[in-house]
Amino acid sequence: MQGVTSNDFSSARGTPRHDLESSSAATVSAAPGTGPAPADLLRRLRARGAADPVTHVERVPARAGVPAPWPSWAPAELRAAFTRRGVVAPWQHQAEAANLAYEGQHVVVATGTASGKSLAYQLPALATLLADPRATVLYLAPTKALAADQLRAVSALELEGVRPACYDGDTPRTEREWIRRHSRFVLTNPDMLHHGILPGHAQWSGFLRRLAYVVIDECHTYRGVFGSHVAHVLRRLRRQCARFGATPVFVLASATSGDPATAAGRLTGLPVTAVTEDASPRGGVTFALWEPPLLPPDSSASTPVPPQATGEHDELHQVRRSALRETADLLADTVAEGVRTLAFVRSRKGAEVVATNARRALDDAVPGLGDRVAAYRGGYLREERRELERALLHGDLLGLASTNALELGVDLVGLDAVLICGYPGTRASLWQQAGRAGRSGQEALAVLVARDDPLDTYLVHHPEAIFGAPVEATVLDPANPYVLAPQLACAAVEAPLTPADLALFGEGAKEAVDELVAAGALRQRPTGWYWRHRERPEVDLRGEGGAPVAVVESSTGRLLGTVDGGSSHFLLHSGAVYLHQGVSYVVDHLDLADGCALVRAEEPDWSTHARDVTDLSVVSVRSYVDAGPVGMFLGEVDVTSQVVSYQRRRIATGEVIDTRPLDLPARELRTVAVWFTLSPQSLALAGVQPADVPGALHAAEHAAIGLLPLMATCDRWDIGGLSTALHPDTEAPTVFVYDGHPGGAGFAERAYGTAAAWLRATRDAIAECGCEAGCPSCVQSPKCGNGNNPLSKPDAIRVLDVVLANLPD
Ligand SMILES: [Zn+2]
Numbered sequence: 017m018q019g020v021t022s023n024d025f026s027s028a029r030g031t032p033r034h035d036l037e038s039s040s041a042a043t044v045s046a047a048p049g050t051g052p053a054p055a056d057l058l059r060r061l062r063a064r065g066a067a068d069p070v071t072h073v074e075r076v077p078a079r080a081g082v083p084a085p086w087p088s089w090a091p092a093e094l095r096a097a098f099t100r101r102g103v104v105a106p107w108q109h110q111a112e113a114a115n116l117a118y119e120g121q122h123v124v125v126a127t128g129t130a131s132g133k134s135l136a137y138q139l140p141a142l143a144t145l146l147a148d149p150r151a152t153v154l155y156l157a158p159t160k161a162l163a164a165d166q167l168r169a170v171s172a173l174e175l176e177g178v179r180p181a182c183y184d185g186d187t188p189r190t191e192r193e194w195i196r197r198h199s200r201f202v203l204t205n206p207d208m209l210h211h212g213i214l215p216g217h218a219q220w221s222g223f224l225r226r227l228a229y230v231v232i233d234e235c236h237t238y239r240g241v242f243g244s245h246v247a248h249v250l251r252r253l254r255r256q257c258a259r260f261g262a263t264p265v266f267v268l269a270s271a272t273s274g275d276p277a278t279a280a281g282r283l284t285g286l287p288v289t290a291v292t293e294d295a296s297p298r299g300g301v302t303f304a305l306w307e308p309p310l311l312p313p314d315s316s317a318s319t320p321v322p323p324q325a326t327g328e329h330d331e332l333h334q335v336r337r338s339a340l341r342e343t344a345d346l347l348a349d350t351v352a353e354g355v356r357t358l359a360f361v362r363s364r365k366g367a368e369v370v371a372t373n374a375r376r377a378l379d380d381a382v383p384g385l386g387d388r389v390a391a392y393r394g395g396y397l398r399e400e401r402r403e404l405e406r407a408l409l410h411g412d413l414l415g416l417a418s419t420n421a422l423e424l425g426v427d428l429v430g431l432d433a434v435l436i437c438g439y440p441g442t443r444a445s446l447w448q449q450a451g452r453a454g455r456s457g458q459e460a461l462a463v464l465v466a467r468d469d470p471l472d473t474y475l476v477h478h479p480e481a482i483f484g485a486p487v488e489a490t491v492l493d494p495a496n497p498y499v500l501a502p503q504l505a506c507a508a509v510e511a512p513l514t515p516a517d518l519a520l521f522g523e524g525a526k527e528a529v530d531e532l533v534a535a536g537a538l539r540q541r542p543t544g545w546y547w548r549h550r551e552r553p554e555v556d557l558r559g560e561g562g563a564p565v566a567v568v569e570s571s572t573g574r575l576l577g578t579v580d581g582g583s584s585h586f587l588l589h590s591g592a593v594y595l596h597q598g599v600s601y602v603v604d605h606l607d608l609a610d611g612c613a614l615v616r617a618e619e620p621d622w623s624t625h626a627r628d629v630t631d632l633s634v635v636s637v638r639s640y641v642d643a644g645p646v647g648m649f650l651g652e653v654d655v656t657s658q659v660v661s662y663q664r665r666r667i668a669t670g671e672v673i674d675t676r677p678l679d680l681p682a683r684e685l686r687t688v689a690v691w692f693t694l695s696p697q698s699l700a701l702a703g704v705q706p707a708d709v710p711g712a713l714h715a716a717e718h719a720a721i722g723l724l725p726l727m728a729t730c731d732r733w734d735i736g737g738l739s740t741a742l743h744p745d746t747e748a749p750t751v752f753v754y755d756g757h758p759g760g761a762g763f764a765e766r767a768y769g770t771a772a773a774w775l776r777a778t779r780d781a782i783a784e785c786g787c788e789a790g791c792p793s794c795v796q797s798p799k800c801g802n803g804n805n806p807l808s809k810p811d812a813i814r815v816l817d818v819v820l821a822n823l824p825d
């Protein structure tokens with residue numbers, strides 16, 4: 017990889033010097049619109065290299081908003097309050113959702129970033145509070161910061177008698193009673209509802225009895241195991257309300273996603289109507305998808321690859337130019353053009369690499385120009401953030417590389433370009449980041465730079481997956497027995513469970529209650545099931561699978577946070593680089609007996625990647641599709657895995673430094689998996705030689721895991737996989753993909769439900785990657801337990817073709 021270093025920043029140098037000077041002079045005056053138009057800028061950026069890295073350009077046109085009249089039921093006082101805050105009239109989608117909610121329908125509004133979703137729930141909720149002086153509203157946000165934001169917004173309306181208040185872990189004891197008795201708009205989070213409000217329901221009876229609306233903001237964040245827990249906390253809330261005679265209307269706000277009505281329905285257990293047509297105005301964006309070029313096979317490897325080698329070494333060395341380098345170049349080039357640019361980079365270290373490289377390239381071109389690029393690290397003080405905003409606004413600073421820590425508290429408007437280094441994982445985050453570009457009435461440029469990852473590869477070749485109708489759905493699985501049983505125990509403490517409650521808690525509730533009885537936790541009496549113990553069960557909504565591991569800074573003894581037991585082997589093994597709120601730590605020692613990891617603050621220029629070995633057995637089949645030579649299954653499996661080693665990789669280049677062994681015990685996981693089998697005959701017929709079957713299945717498995725986040729909001733780290741040419745339980749060549757959480761989290765289930773679309777995307781991602789024999793952008797996986805060996809890219813395509821030819825759509 018060193019072979020290309022000399023060319024890395026040639027582009028900024030290649031720009032005529034007088035251009036640099038004139039454009040930078042112009043921006044010092046901060047006159048708006050001095051930079052080139054987005055289309056011209058993009059043309060110049062893509063003309064630098066030999067091959068055009070742009071795979072697609074989407075012109076997202078500016079949209080005029082569609083206003084709607086204020087609903088007739090909205091009192092004049094409320095309209096006047098909104099008008100004072102600058103809201104002249106609601107947009108169509110806000111009015112539509114507000115009307116549905118006011119009529120008593122549960123509704124989810126799933127529209128884009130900054131489309132004003134809060135008005136959709138504030139309008140019916142506040143109108144009701146004004147019309148009925150007894151009514152109350154409960155607002156739930158995933159974070160305290162968001163609740164505090166909402167509190168400011170509602171307080172600013174200065175409505176008589178609403179008395180909005182935050183009730184969370186930070187609320188002083190002395191204020192809590194006042195809030196319970198007098199606030200009619202309580203803002204909190206699911207953890208507080210679970211740990212504080214529901215167990216203390218007697219003190220909240222006045223509030224709950226009069227509860228008219230439950231608002232669930234950012235409801236797409238309630239996914240996976242956490243989402244499944246929150247789903248039951250909401251059922252417990254509905255049960256307490258029902259005991260007091262209240263049936264509140266649920267109003268949910270979600271990022272745009274596939275099928276928001278179903279996700280909201282699963283979360284609340286209620287029928288929910290979705291409003292998805294965004295009628296808010298937006299500026300036009302030229303959105304480019306950018307794929308860094310493949311580098312020639314590494315010529316600088318220290319040990320030459322013998323000619324008779326299988327080719328695996330060559331494959332491992334064929335990589336794309338790193339997204340960080342590509343982003344640094346783009347940042348240097350846009351800044352040189354006088355364009356105010358923000359680059360989003362996943363890690364803080366990565367953001368620094370981008371800023372440093374861009375600065376160096378600019379200083380090479382015009383000494384001093386590099387000073388106009390900075391890296392933004394989280395944790396700045398408020399004054400420092402304001403200073404940064406000011407510098408960008410005035411053009412003293414033109415380029416900023418940041419993690420998404422920027423979402424927390426820096427208000428940047430009027431950027432001309434946004435560079436997104438690697439798909440941020442969900443469309444919601446992608447649009448949130450792209451949405452930073454554009455000042456009023458002006459076109460902006462957004463560039464998504466693909467990383468070495470199958471999903472990124474797929475997306476830059478399938479723009480419809482980004483710009484078309486969303487398919488990624490928020491999934492959760494309230495029937496997960498590892499979630500259901502502890503939640504039923506919590507419910508039983510709050511009030512004895514009755515047969516009617518079993519329907520409320522849904523599928524699996526009866527079995528879970530029977531198990532709790534058998535375990536001695538519940539006792540059945542004629543009036544219901546009673547909690548038998550004196551103390552409450554300890555249930556952590558965000559934890560799972562064993563006791564959480566505490567992350568402790570050795571020098572200070574400070575507790576930085578906790579990591580659930582299931583992930584601790586991967587994230588906190590000795591030598592692991594652990595990121596906490598953007599700050600990097602190195603783990604000195606993981607003490608499993610004490611449940612703690614001792615860490616020290618350090619920012620090495622490498623990242624660590626744990627590897628595990630896995631064994632899997634099928635426990636039961638829940639559902640299957642018999643498609644001739646192909647079978648598709650959903651069921652329970654037992655997974656035994658052991659983290660055995662970790663790799664260290666250079667952050668800037670992705671180059672592997674070394675692999676180090678680990679000595680950690682094996683762990684057992686009962687979870688949900690999706691798997692497919694193929695007959696050996698069908699594989700032979702498709703031209704897959706028996707010796708290549710393991711590599712074919714293994715490559716298909718890696719890519720399938722990489723593409724699942726397209727269908728469900730999960731991270732590839734939420735899922736695991738296993739492939740084998742002959743599995744003892746299926747007696748056939750098989751690829752398994754399983755939820756990495758005890759009891760399942762809904763990911764495998766979603767994969768099963770969208771199997772044809774999921775595997776079609778997987779096949780296309782592999783086929784469309786320009787590499788010859790497989791690379792990290794298609795079939796290699798950063799968490800492979802087998803060191804990405806064996807892998808056969810062409811045979812993986814054949815395997816998936818056989819599956820797709822037989823599987824019904
Ligand atoms: Zn590839």
Ligand SMILES: [Zn+2]
Binds near residue numbers: 714718803
């Ligand atoms: Zn693997």
